[in-house]
Amino acid sequence: MSTSNSRVLSNPLGLAVLGLLMESPTHPHAMAATLRERGMDRVFKVTTGSLYDVVRTLQRIEWIEARETVRVGARPERTIYQHTALGRAEFVRWVDELVRTPADEYPKFLAAVSYLGALGPDGAAAALRERAERVRTSLAEIRQEHRRVLEAGEVPRLFVVETEYAVRMLEAELGWVEEITADITTGRLAWPEPVTGWIHTESRHPGTEER
Amino acid sequence: MSTSNSRVLSNPLGLAVLGLLMESPTHPHAMAATLRERGMDRVFKVTTGSLYDVVRTLQRIEWIEARETVRVGARPERTIYQHTALGRAEFVRWVDELVRTPADEYPKFLAAVSYLGALGPDGAAAALRERAERVRTSLAEIRQEHRRVLEAGEVPRLFVVETEYAVRMLEAELGWVEEITADITTGRLAWPEPVTGWIHTESRHPGTEER
DNA sequence: ATCCGAATACTCGGAACCGAGCGATTGGAG
DNA sequence: CTCCAATCGCTCGGTTCCGAGTATTCGGAT
Numbered sequence: 001m002s003t004s005n006s007r008v009l010s011n012p013l014g015l016a017v018l019g020l021l022m023e024s025p026t027h028p029h030a031m032a033a034t035l036r037e038r039g040m041d042r043v044f045k046v047t048t049g050s051l052y053d054v055v056r057t058l059q060r061i062e063w064i065e066a067r068e069t070v071r072v073g074a075r076p077e078r079t080i081y082q083h084t085a086l087g088r089a090e091f092v093r094w095v096d097e098l099v100r101t102p103a104d105e106y107p108k109f110l111a112a113v114s115y116l117g118a119l120g121p122d123g124a125a126a127a128l129r130e131r132a133e134r135v136r137t138s139l140a141e142i143r144q145e146h147r148r149v150l151e152a153g154e155v156p157r158l159f160v161v162e163t164e165y166a167v168r169m170l171e172a173e174l175g176w177v178e179e180i181t182a183d184i185t186t187g188r189l190a191w192p193e194p195v196t197g198w199i200h201t202e203s204r205h206p207g208t209e210e211r
Numbered sequence: 212m213s214t215s216n217s218r219v220l221s222n223p224l225g226l227a228v229l230g231l232l233m234e235s236p237t238h239p240h241a242m243a244a245t246l247r248e249r250g251m252d253r254v255f256k257v258t259t260g261s262l263y264d265v266v267r268t269l270q271r272i273e274w275i276e277a278r279e280t281v282r283v284g285a286r287p288e289r290t291i292y293q294h295t296a297l298g299r300a301e302f303v304r305w306v307d308e309l310v311r312t313p314a315d316e317y318p319k320f321l322a323a324v325s326y327l328g329a330l331g332p333d334g335a336a337a338a339l340r341e342r343a344e345r346v347r348t349s350l351a352e353i354r355q356e357h358r359r360v361l362e363a364g365e366v367p368r369l370f371v372v373e374t375e376y377a378v379r380m381l382e383a384e385l386g387w388v389e390e391i392t393a394d395i396t397t398g399r400l401a402w403p404e405p406v407t408g409w410i411h412t413e414s415r416h417p418g419t420e421e422r
Numbered sequence: 423a424t425c426c427g428a429a430t431a432c433t434c435g436g437a438a439c440c441g442a443g444c445g446a447t448t449g450g451a452g
Numbered sequence: 453c454t455c456c457a458a459t460c461g462c463t464c465g466g467t468t469c470c471g472a473g474t475a476t477t478c479g480g481a482t
Binding site for chain 3: 027028029030033048049052077078
Binding site: 015040096098099112117119124157161171172173 | 223226227230233251253254255256302303306307309310311312313314315316317318319320321322323324325326327328329330334335338339341342345346349367368369370372373375376377379380382383384386387391400401402403406
């Protein structure tokens, strides 16, 4: 009955909000802008709706508080938030927890790979090659950006380690994709009988649509 | 009546449902059971609520259809579903799409790593070591299970590639975690001044806090 | 002076998600 | 034969999520 003070917030975007408030008080709209400027929208899913929800929750559980609501010009009002002592402590606790405890994630590619059989050897190889190509591209972009930031000086490596991690994981994925593609084309990964007829037949004539 | 026939289903659990129906018609409860038996709940988030939602959606967009509703003994009725021709085609299309197109994922660890600074060098190293340990453990379990399944004969490699992928990714993560931990303890990853005082002080005494 | 597009700041309501619960049933233990 | 625990199969309704929309203002090109 008492407005569920549920003492938990699962949305990682909350962490981003707390992180920003560690630097200085701001209002939601600016948070979104900053996160995007810094490319942190690769790390957190920044959607306006969720952002305002998260901020409200954070306020309810008293990890942050409204500091003032100002109006610049005759623009919509904006509410500026700052963290509380509790919020600062919980921020650290949250990070610690996330680092220590591997969470169950359900990446879509994992699901897709589970049904690779459905594409048939040729279809699978083709699709995998396209993925590889795309991964290579975004990998190149990220690497370049990373280098730019580091060499251009003013950001210590610590603030950029998450990119190193992201790159590592992409490399691993790419490596695997390339290997499995090779295994398919060389026949080292075989398509068992039942599957061969299975689904692939369907995809050859989708009726009303092609390519 | 334009009951939004929204022609899309994003929840990957839908893929699992279609996958099961490729084998033979079933009812939702059995789907959940089967998925768990086969350990596919490592790949798909199997929650009853969502399952029934997904099945309903799948039915609405006519990728599957109810085949009959039977009652065994005087147990609750169960509705048995089967795929439609459309469903079979879309299943393949969906897999193809998921393989080709890397999706934006937002793993929690990535978020956590972004704020590693907050833990201070010692805290970060400690947390990372714990993670490493846990990852090592689940890696061992998965590897063992994988070997068991393969050696025990009756499952072709194709049906198990997703495990190979999962293992690869875990190895990559573990490798990175170990390296970065080493970089921290050897001082190769430095904690810049501003951060040192920053937050770590807070976590030392959750009470009132000075600094 | 006027128009237009970008930026500012947030709201709103529908969609998706998911776990607790429910009402029954079967299979043993005693 | 009776009782309890486990299984069966599903529903319900509260969160959480999120993108389209709203209403305003600023800056610059015409």
